[in-house]
Amino acid sequence: MGLIQIPDKVEKVMDAIVPTLVQSKCRQAKEKGYSIIWVGGWRTAPCMISPQMWDRFVWPYFSRIVNEVIDSGLIALLHLDANWTRELKRFRELPEKKIIMALDGDTDIFQAKKQLGDHLCIMGDVPATLLAFGTKDEVYTYCRKLINEIGPEGFILHSGCDIPTNAKLKNVQTMVEIAMET
DSSP: OHHHHSHHHHHHHHHHHHHHHHHHHHHHHHHTTOSEEEEEOTTSOGGGSOHHHIIIIIHHHHHHHHHHHHHTTOEEEEEEOSOOGGGGGGGGGSOTTSEEEEEOSSSOHHHHHHHHTTSSEEEEEEOHHHHHHSOHHHHHHHHHHHHHHTOSTTEEEEESSSOOTTOOHHHHHHHHHHHHHO
16 A cells, blocks of 8 residues: 555655665675575565556666675575566566576466576476476476476576475475486
């Protein structure tokens, strides 16, 4: 509601908090010896907000955060739950080969590869449903498709979002075995 009722105040808060938040997290990561910072984007997905509002309230701050992470010498790991397909092309505005884009199944991973090529590393996207309810052969076939069409370079085979608690052990083992083959 704040984006509609008090948009100027929301922008002022974002302008004030983003630099402090990012600098603090980058400093902490470096002190601990981390090379990557997790940047969440799950509640700012383009499917959740109109293009006009996304251009005003999301992309300027999201891209600023990513750029500040990269400028600090760290890699930005973008955790992008929900559907980001509408705005995939915007990620070409960010520095290349400094970002890992982790997708969860709602964004078309094949479209991401088509639009972004080797501009960034794509991570994902073995669906939770496949790991929980699929067969070992189905997991193998889908993982092989991901490696062949998205990777093998510039790609990290991973579950979409997280491995579900009800995943079949043999399916998770199959995903790991395929990753180790490549």
